Amino acid sequence: MHNIKYRHEFKHYINIGDRLLLQSKLRHIMKPDSNAGPDGNYLIRSLYFDTPDDKALMEKISGVDNREKFRIRLYNHNDSYIRLEKKIKVNGLTAKLSTKLTKDQCSDILNGNIEWMKDSNNQVLNEVYHKMRHQRLAPRTIVDYDREAYVYKAGNVRVTIDKSIRTGITSTDIFSKDLPTVEALDKKMAVLEVKFDEFLPDIISDIVQLGDRHKLSVSKYALCRMYG
Numbered sequence: 001m002h003n004i005k006y007r008h009e010f011k012h013y014i015n016i017g018d019r020l021l022l023q024s025k026l027r028h029i030m031k032p033d034s035n036a037g038p039d040g041n042y043l044i045r046s047l048y049f050d051t052p053d054d055k056a057l058m059e060k061i062s063g064v065d066n067r068e069k070f071r072i073r074l075y076n077h078n079d080s081y082i083r084l085e086k087k088i089k090v091n092g093l094t095a096k097l098s099t100k101l102t103k104d105q106c107s108d109i110l111n112g113n114i115e116w117m118k119d120s121n122n123q124v125l126n127e128v129y130h131k132m133r134h135q136r137l138a139p140r141t142i143v144d145y146d147r148e149a150y151v152y153k154a155g156n157v158r159v160t161i162d163k164s165i166r167t168g169i170t171s172t173d174i175f176s177k178d179l180p181t182v183e184a185l186d187k188k189m190a191v192l193e194v195k196f197d198e199f200l201p202d203i204i205s206d207i208v209q210l211g212d213r214h215k216l217s218v219s220k221y222a223l224c225r226m227y228g
Contacts, residue, residue: 004088004095004097005095005197006090006093006094006095007093007094007095007156007195007196007197008092008093008094008194008195008196008197008200009093009094009193009194009195010193010194010195011191011192011193011194011218012191012192012218013189013190013191013192013218014161014189014190014191014192015188015189015190016188018190018192019161019163019190019192022161022192022207022208023148023161025207026150026159026207027150029152029203029204029207030150030151030152030157030159030204031150031151031152032148032149032150032151033147033149033150033151035075035149036148036149037076040148041146041147041148041163042075042076042146042147042149043075043076043077043144043145043146043147044073044075044144044145044146044147044162045073045074045075045077045142045143045144045174046071046072046073046142046143046220046221047071047072047073047110047139047140047141047142047143047172047174048069048070048071048139048140048141048142048143048221049069049070049071049072049128049137049138049139049140050069050137050138050140051135051136051137051138052136052138054225055135056068056069056070056221057221057222057225060219060221060222061222065089065090065091065092066089066090066091067088067089068086068087068088068089069086069087069221070084070085070086070087070128070131070137071084071085071087071221072084072085072101072106072109072139072174073085074174077175077177079103079106079175080103081100082100082101082102082103082106083098083099083100083101084098084099084100084101084106084109084124084125084128085097085098085124086098086124086127086128094195097123097124098124099122099124099125103175106174109128109132109139110139110172110174112132114128114129114132114133117129139172140170140172140225141167141168141169141170141171141172141221141224141225141227142167142168142171142172142173142174142179142181142224143165143166143167143168143184143220143221143224144164144165144166144167144168144179144181145162145163145164145165145166145191145220146162146163146164147160147161147162147163148160148161148162148163149161152201152204154201155196155197155198155199155200155201155204156196156197157194157195157196157200157201157204158193158194158195158196159192159193159194159195159204159208160192160193160195161190161191161192161193162190162191162193162220163187163190164183164187165183165184165185165191165220165223165224166181166182166183166184166224167181167182167184167223167224167225167227168180168181169181169182169227182227184220184223184224184226184227185223191218191220192208194208
């Protein structure tokens, strides 16, 4: 736990005008994410876990500052690169622990076949096993969105614009390319996320205009849970 790297993270809802203006400025200052396709975007699919009493959801809605959530994530429907992640928030800072899963391991977790995780030396696998066993943590809902991402070396800054946020409602079929989804956020809106280590360079701060915006409690998981 002592090696966890915490970062600052700010999220804001933005409209189409904001997005177009940001895109034009960010492209001149920051480098696009290397994982992006020709259009500058890539698909993120996350399958979030929660307990029967919706611990993760309720803590988010209640504004509990020290909290955690678990998810399985893949990109562009590529099942050769799957991550099991634990997202942590402590005193306003965030961190992420993750481990790679094979498709078979992922399927086992979704089907409740988790005994192989019991004696793992991997912290995330071991913690998920015990919470699935003792807190009845289980897959709850799929969240899809298209991400445009930019990086800046100084400050280890990452700026992302997440569009077309969709929910699979109660489905947990993470590998289905034809999964029916419902738009969870007005298509005219997007989510801007700004992440950085110790400092945010002025040139980036000026572009995203953090000083003129109120930090919002934005959660794509909570947004999508409105549908089930």
